[in-house]
Amino acid sequence: MKTNSLQYKLWMSGTGLFLCFFLVIHLLGNLQLFLPPDRAREQFNWYSHLLAGNIIIEIIAYVLYASIIGHTVYAIILTVKKSKANGTKYVYDKRGVSSVWYSRNMGLLGTIIFLFLIIHFKDFWYQYKFTNLPLDAKGNKDLYTIVEKAYQQLWYVLVYEVALIALGFHLLHGFFSAARTLGVFHPKYVRWVKVVGWVYTTVIILGFMAMPVYVYLNSL
Amino acid sequence: MRLKLKIWRQEAATQPGAMVDYMLDDVSEHMSFLEMIDLLNETLVGKGERVVEFDHDCREGICGQCGMMINGRAHGPLPNTTTCQLHMRSFKDGDTIYIEPFRAAAFPIVRDLKIDRSGFDRVIQAGGFISASTGQPPEANSILISHDVTEAAFDAAACIGCGACVATCKNSSAALFTSAKITHLALLPQGKLEAADRVVNMVDQMEAEGFGHCSNTEACEVECPQSISVLHIARMNFEYNKALVMKP
Ligand code: HEM
Ligand code: FES
Numbered sequence: 327m328k329t330n331s332l333q334y335k336l337w338m339s340g341t342g343l344f345l346c347f348f349l350v351i352h353l354l355g356n357l358q359l360f361l362p363p364d365r366a367r368e369q370f371n372w373y374s375h376l377l378a379g380n381i382i383i384e385i386i387a388y389v390l391y392a393s394i395i396g397h398t399v400y401a402i403i404l405t406v407k408k409s410k411a412n413g414t415k416y417v418y419d420k421r422g423v424s425s426v427w428y429s430r431n432m433g434l435l436g437t438i439i440f441l442f443l444i445i446h447f448k449d450f451w452y453q454y455k456f457t458n459l460p461l462d463a464k465g466n467k468d469l470y471t472i473v474e475k476a477y478q479q480l481w482y483v484l485v486y487e488v489a490l491i492a493l494g495f496h497l498l499h500g501f502f503s504a505a506r507t508l509g510v511f512h513p514k515y516v517r518w519v520k521v522v523g524w525v526y527t528t529v530i531i532l533g534f535m536a537m538p539v540y541v542y543l544n545s546l
Numbered sequence: 547m548r549l550k551l552k553i554w555r556q557e558a559a560t561q562p563g564a565m566v567d568y569m570l571d572d573v574s575e576h577m578s579f580l581e582m583i584d585l586l587n588e589t590l591v592g593k594g595e596r597v598v599e600f601d602h603d604c605r606e607g608i609c610g611q612c613g614m615m616i617n618g619r620a621h622g623p624l625p626n627t628t629t630c631q632l633h634m635r636s637f638k639d640g641d642t643i644y645i646e647p648f649r650a651a652a653f654p655i656v657r658d659l660k661i662d663r664s665g666f667d668r669v670i671q672a673g674g675f676i677s678a679s680t681g682q683p684p685e686a687n688s689i690l691i692s693h694d695v696t697e698a699a700f701d702a703a704a705c706i707g708c709g710a711c712v713a714t715c716k717n718s719s720a721a722l723f724t725s726a727k728i729t730h731l732a733l734l735p736q737g738k739l740e741a742a743d744r745v746v747n748m749v750d751q752m753e754a755e756g757f758g759h760c761s762n763t764e765a766c767e768v769e770c771p772q773s774i775s776v777l778h779i780a781r782m783n784f785e786y787n788k789a790l791v792m793k794p
Contacts, residue, residue: 413757420618509784
């Protein structure tokens with residue numbers, strides 16, 4: 327059996343769905359930011375410390391890094407292959423009318439997400455793992471203050487909202503597309519996948535979008 | 547009516563092509579799109595110029611030969627219609643119409659609007675058949691099959707291989723074409739036996755021909771003259787994944 331685009335797509339859907347699963351855990355954990363500021367600080371820092379010391383979380387973290395890298399690498403390979411497959415361009419092209427725009431622009435949406443991830447990792451992940459943060463009253467690293475400071479800047483909140491909208495459209499197509507790549511073909515389940523994809527995307531994206539806004543408004 | 551046509555002219559695969567403008571008078575709205583090009587070609591013959599070459603055969607929407615890009619869409623503005631079944635009543639007097647060949651690296655241009663779709667044939671040759679020993683035809687009722695399954699297999703078999711799915715796909719993927727054949731045979735008792743080999747061989751051939759991957763935009767189903775469902779692509783993926791796991 328030779329390697330082919332279908333196998334690459336399987337990797338994309340596997341890594342993509344793992345990232346989708348990760349977003350659920352990430353959202354649930356971060357809901358603690360909605361507590362009143364003082365309790366939020368204590369809880370959030372305690373939770374971050376808990377995760378940092380857990381072997382299972384560590385394994386999940388490595389799968390996460392691998393998924394982001396793998397997903398991006400296969401996205402690039404497939405994009406190069408498809409440009410080759412397209413050959414010469416149409417002089418007059420109105421093909422867009424027969425599909426939705428976000429399904430055709432997964433690469434663009436993914437690039438926005440990727441740029442966002444660099445900022446996101448640099449400002450929180452890197453700070454937490456590789457710098458000496460001040461400790462809170464309980465002796466845990468005070469990640470909450472970093473988060474709070476970041477979201478007190480309006481432009482920073484806006485960057486997050488834009489990136490999350492891009493992620494939302496990526497998920498709207500991605501969730502359903504991954505199920506199809508895996509081979510869900512029965513009309514009964516195909517309908518459900520569409521519904522679940524919509525509900526999943528709405529909950530995840532609205533949840534994440536609310537966090538920076540909430541912290542920003544609280545700081546006014 | 548009077549039309550302004552912008553048509554892709556290209557001598558051969560190896561030569562560059564370009565859009566050329568033509569004015570055409572006296573087009574009747576009852577003409578099919580191909581008859582409109584016939585009319586243009588008569589005027590070109592009158593002037594001693596080379597005619598616009600295009601593929602066609604049945605002119606009744608069943609052979610799949612007449613594919614071309616009309617105003618930026620495969621087979622023109624109507625969904626699920628072949629070019630020969632598109633009529634000039636879909637256009638109005640004074641319109642400008644862009645006409646180009648289907649474009650994909652796997653479909654080299656032969657001349658003007660004619661393309662070489664033999665890549666599709668090779669995908670079929672790679673596995674779109676059942677191995678049956680020849681001899682007397684067997685008793686038809688000796689293989690049991692339900693009505694629903696025959697209908698579903700027939701829906702898949704309805705593909706006419708026109709190539710609109712490839713032309714309209716942003717990745718020039720042949721997934722709809724290939725999956726229709728795979729599903730057609732995977733549903734039937736005779737085809738089930740070789741399903742795993744078939745799907746692997748046909749998918750590999752699709753790759754070797756230089757078709758792109760499927761991004762599930764579903765544009766192909768919209769343009770397909772036979773309304774072949776994109777769920778066949780899901781079925782192909784299922785059969786392929788099953789083969790990845792189960793095939794020795
Ligand atoms: C690092 C930035 C990212 C890039 C560059 C990217 C790029 C892409 C591209 C180009 C596709 C379409 C593949 C195709 O042509 O069919 C895709 C699909 C997908 N993406 Fe992403 N993506 C990124 C991040 C993410 C994230 C963060 C998630 C989930 C949380 C995700 C989930 C998915 C899923 C589920 C699919 C569908 C796979 C399939 O069709 O089988 N992606 N991605
Ligand atoms: S000429 Fe046969 S389908 Fe159009």
